[in-house]
Amino acid sequence: MSIKKLDWDSDFFNLEIGEVNLEKDNCVIDADAYDLVYVKSKNDSQLDIKGYQNTFTDQTLIYIKDLEKKENEIEIENIFPFDENKFPIEKLYELAYVGGSFSRFNLDTKFDKEKFKKLYRTWIDNSLNGKNADELLVYEENGELMGFVTYKIDNDIATYYLLAVLPQYQGKKIGIKLFEYVAQKMRNLNVKKLMIPTQRSNVGACYIYEKLGYTILEKKYIKHYWKI
Template structure:
C-alpha cells in the first residue's frame, strides 16, 4: 500500500471533515466534535496551512493531522509552541502505520518552520514512541483538569524546551 503525505488543500476540506468524524465515532474519550474543531482552527490565527497534512491511498484521503499555534506562559515569559490536535485515520486504515507517518512527517515540517516543541493531549501508550514526554517533567501545565499521563510534549531540537515552563494557552478556537 503506497501512502502519499501532502499538505491539505481546500478541495480536501469536505473529505477531511467526514474522515475525522468517522475516525472518532467510536472513541470513548471524545466529544465527537473534532471535525468542527478543525473547521474552527482553519479560520483562526493559530492556523498554519503547511501544518494541515493529509495521507492518501490511491487518491483517497485516509488520514489527517493538524498542528496549530499555542503559547506557554509563566509570570515573566511567553514561549511559542504548537498543539497537535487531532490526528485522524479512517477506521479501515487504522493500524497500518498511517498515523505514525503523519506524525513523523509533521514533526519534520514543524522543525522546517522553526518551531521547537509540540504539545498534545493523547493516549499515554501511543505518543511516547515518537519521543513525547509528560508535560509535568518540564513544569508545563494544562489550563484545565486532565490526567497528567495524557498531557505530553516533545522537543524537536536539542534545547527545544530549555527554560520553558508555565501554563499552556490554547487558541480560543479550541473552546468555541
C-alpha cells in the same frame, strides 16, 4: 467555590455550562445556576454536589517532546495540505468523528451525538480557516483520503490538536508518518518542542506517543456533573 461560566460551551450546547478548577477536596460548590459543571483537579477528588450526577470521569494528559536536530531528513510521501477541490469536506468530517471517538463529548452519553458531530465539524471548519490550526495536512494514497493531522504553533512550541486515521487503514503507521512529517517541518522553522493533549482512556494513542519518545508534562482529572 465559585464557578466560571463558559460562554462558548453554553452557547454551542444551548445549556448553562460552568467550570471549576478544584484545589482541595471537600469543597462546597454552589452549582444551582448551571445545567452542567466541568470539574478539573490534579487529584481524583470525589465530590458530592447536591442535585447533580457525575456522568463522566477521565484524565487529560499533555505529552511533550523536545525536537532534536536531524542531519538527514526522511522523505515522507503522500502528505499534503487539504484541498477541497480534490476531496469533499465531508470526508474530513467523517475522519474527525473517528479522531474524536475518545473525546469527553462523545464518551459522556449525556451529550447528544449530533451535537458531538457538530462540534467536530466546527473544529474542522475553524482549523481550515486558521482559527484552530496553522495547517491541516492529509495523508492520501491512490486518491483515497486515509488520515489527517492539525497543528498550531505558539512561540517555539507546536501542538497537535486533531489526528485521525480511518479504521480500515489503522496499523499502517499513517499517524506516525503524519507526526514525523510535521516534526521535520517544525525543525526547519526552529520550533523547539511538540505537544499532544489526549485522554488517559485513549490507551492506544498514549502507547504510541510514549514509544515515539513523548513524556507526560501534565495530568489533570476532568469530571462532568449534570443537574438531575
